[in-house]
Amino acid sequence: MLIIFFYIFYVIEYYYWFFKLKDSYQAYMRISFEREAYANESNLNYLKKRKFWSFRKYL
Numbered sequence: 001m002l003i004i005f006f007y008i009f010y011v012i013e014y015y016y017w018f019f020k021l022k023d024s025y026q027a028y029m030r031i032s033f034e035r036e037a038y039a040n041e042s043n044l045n046y047l048k049k050r051k052f053w054s055f056r057k058y059l
Contacts (some may be wrong), residue, residue, distance in 0.1 A: 006033075032058040 010033060018026035029032060035058040040046040 031054070 010031060013031050013033075014027055017030040018024060021030070029038075030042055032055045036055045039058070
């Protein structure tokens with residue numbers, strides 16, 4: 001994704017979860033990019049093995 005599309009998707013996904021859950025922290029934790037990052041924060045080789053568009057499995 002280009003940077004612009006990343007931020008657009010990030011904000012859209014955040015507001016989707018925010019309006020659904022009515023909680024800003026839970027909305028943040030449900031964003032697919034954040035879920036992918038937290039799930040793989042201890043895997044130091046993740047970026048080398050990560051496939052393109054792999055955040056989709058966290059949607």
